Amino acid sequence: MLLFFLQHTVYLSQPTYGNHPNFFSAAGFALKTYRYYDAKTCGLDFQGLLDDLGSATTGAIVLLQASGHNPTGVDPTSQQWEQIRQLMRLKRLLPFFDCAYQGLVSGSPNADVEPVRMFVSDGGECLVAQSYSKTMGLYAERIGALHIVCKKAEVARCVESQLRLVIRPMYSSPPIHGASIVTTILRDRDMYNEWIIELKAMCDRIARVRQQLFDALHVRGTPGNWSHITRQVGMYTFSGLNEEQVAFMTKEYHIYMSSDGRINMAGLGSKTVPYLADAMHAAVTRTF
Ligand SMILES: Cc1ncc(COP(=O)(O)O)c(C=O)c1O
Structure with missing residues (x-):
């Protein structure tokens, strides 16, 4: 990734999932943090978050958790997400969503992914790392997906060819078992409905x-x-x-x-x- 993107700084929420710093420092990124959790209210330090993103290096990557923030259990409201979106687009910060609990917050995978949809529908770029470990009980299958939303088809083609270069020496081709389970459930209306009922339960x-x-x-x-x-x-x-x-x-x-x-x-x-x-x-x- 470092080879292909000019900005080498990633901002992580303070605190964040313990593995986030590991991923990004192993990939050679400089780590910075933005305020997130307010220990006094056990809620969101929204002003601190806005101030820190407002003074972040233009063009830097900002890691956001789509819903069910790990470790705090504190998510911004829809209105707050909208303010975050406007600020990040203004500052040309690149959103990188970690989406590990889609459906495990409200019971609705659609509702839980609303922040991602806000960023996708404004026509800008973003990355989404999605995991099915928890949402489908497939932890041992290591099943997830990386979505990269590009503005132009031409850019998407370049991104895809660069991703192939990253993947080839890393895992070459992904295991198919977990992906087949997820695909089967998502494509079959009855199984999908059953999954939604179980998520809600x-x-x-x-x-x-x-x-x-x-x-x-x-x-x-x-x-x-x-x-x-x-x-x-x-x-x-x-x-x-x-x-x-x-x-x-x-x-x-x-x-x-x-x-x-x-x-x-x-x-x-x-x-x-x-x-x-x-x-x-x-x-x-x-x-x-
Ligand atoms: C925020 C967050 N991202 C990613 C992961 C890891 O996902 P996976 O099981 O796909 O490696 C976790 C798991 O604990 C998590 O809490």
């Missing part, structure tokens, strides 16, 4: 578990405002627990989560919520 279950965890902390009188548990979306809750509290929960309760306090809500169930709430309560009320 998963989203509804996560929403119920969010509410149960919030209620359990409320009942225990756990100090703090836990409303972000139900406000945040997708698979993750950025709990606000600090590294010491997480380490305590691992040591004393054998609860395993990333040290930044991110909880994967999909791994929780009604039966395990009380145990987690006990552990969180103990971690928060304990003096270190």
Whole structure:
């Protein structure tokens, strides 16, 4: 990629999925960050985001998560996305979407991909890295796609030939099994409808578990405002627990989560919520 694009700087949200810096630094990019998460509100630092993108190097790449932001569970609203789009087009920043949870936020793959469609329909360029690992339960199949939207057919032809040069020494030709599963489901109306029902069921279950965890902390009188548990979306809750509290929960309760306090809500169930709430309560009320 470095060979073919003049700008070698990529902006990542602060924080972001732990593997993002690895991908881009391995490809030789300079990494910069833009403000995203506001620890005070456990929500979006929208002004910080606008300020940082507003002062970003013209032409740089900006990595955006389409929906279900990892690790924060905080997504911009449609209006905020529109402002982000206008600013990025004005500054000629190149949008690179990571789309790993399409359908796992609202239950609708269409609704969850709205930010990408905003950028595509304005006629500008963008890249979309899409994964079916979570949305179709195909983690071990390593199935995804890279879409590159170009303004002109002529540019698209050049991009495709350059991509072939990148792919050839990397994996040469992709494995077909996972792709065949995805294609079969997307092409068959009955299977597609069944998949949509299952996606919605998963989203509804996560929403119920969010509410149960919030209620359990409320009942225990756990100090703090836990409303972000139900406000945040997708698979993750950025709990606000600090590294010491997480380490305590691992040591004393054998609860395993990333040290930044991110909880994967999909791994929780009604039966395990009380145990987690006990552990969180103990971690928060304990003096270190
Ligand atoms: C934001 C984000 N992008 C990409 C991935 C990885 O996707 P894949 O399973 O296709 O490698 C993840 C998985 O955790 C993710 O959270």
